[in-house]
Amino acid sequence: MAEHYANPFLGRHMTRKKTKAGVGFEHPAKGEDRCGECAHFQAPESCERVQGYIQPEDWCRLFRRA
Numbered sequence: 029m030a031e032h033y034a035n036p037f038l039g040r041h042m043t044r045k046k047t048k049a050g051v052g053f054e055h056p057a058k059g060e061d062r063c064g065e066c067a068h069f070q071a072p073e074s075c076e077r078v079q080g081y082i083q084p085e086d087w088c089r090l091f092r093r094a
């Protein structure tokens with residue numbers, strides 16, 4: 029996202045979030061795991077790894093249990 033490129037305090041590896049399409053995003057999650065239990069989730073509605081509006085009942089392949 030453009031505002032991340034403009035932030036001089038973030039390294040290059042931190043500048044890009046993945047698209048939902050690129051990480052097998054599911055809304056809502058089909059399995060047991062949920063964004064709300066993921067280490068990358070940023071309440072109330074975003075994720076540090078994936079772009080866009082993310083809800084606690086969603087899921088993607090980058091899931092890592094918090």
Ligand code: SF4
Nearest residue numbers: 063066068069075088
């Ligand atoms: S499961 Fe994926 S989209 Fe959800 S919080 Fe974790 S990394 Fe983000």
